[in-house]
Amino acid sequence: MCISTTYHMIKIAIFASGSGTNAENIIHYFSTHHRIEVALIVSNNPNAYVLHRALQAKVPTAICTKDELTNTQSVLQLLKEYEINWIVLAGFLLKIPDYLISTFPNRIINIHPALLPKFGGKGMYGSHVHQAVVAAGEKESGISIHYVNSHYDAGDIIFQATCPVKSSDTPDDVAAKIHLLEQAHFPSVIEQLILSTTPTEQ
Secondary structure: OOOOOOOOOEEEEEEOOOOOHHHHHHHHHOOOOOOEEEEEEEEOOOOOHHHHHHHHOOOOEEEOOHHHHOOHHHHHHHHHHOOOOEEEEOOOOOOOOHHHHHHOOOOEEEEEOOOOOOOOOOOOOOHHHHHHHHHOOOOEEEEEEEEOOOOOOOOOEEEEEEEEOOOOOOHHHHHHHHHHHHHHHHHHHHHHHHHHHOOOOO
16 A cells, blocks of 8 residues: 655745845755745845845745834734745844744744854844954854844854954955855755754654
8 A cells, every 4th residue: 555645845934135145045945845945035125136036936025114024913914824834034134023933933043144142233234244253353253043032143043154264354255255154054954953843744
């Protein structure tokens, strides 16, 4: 007798504010995955290039401004409509409200372009982080993938990877090294985390 196993797809919403290179990489990584799919891209910026990347990849998009993010019912309804199970922040610049954190406990993760707890907190994003790393004379930097809680960059760390920082490196040099780490590790860490915390269904 042949027994078939049916899995419910686990659906991710990616929240992004800018260019969306990480979002595009994650979409590509899961495009043929048997259990996980990127079902929605959410941006607070209607001009963000991530929306174009999503369109090219045929992933639905939604605009959610700062004011709209505080509208509990509309945001939860949007995520329910797309059957979202996990939220991944990939360069999302708005603070995640408490109602989303309580609705998705330990199912919202973020990537930060430095080795937390160093160089985290409000205002520490993008080039600001790399400028601070170089100005402090750090010998290494890296990425931190962490759970999101009610404080900026303060959730438990899931994974870190490092890269050397030379005395001659500019902030742009550091940014390029960090980008390579993000591209290499973020999708696979998402995959391992989701599969390790999701029960097998039959």
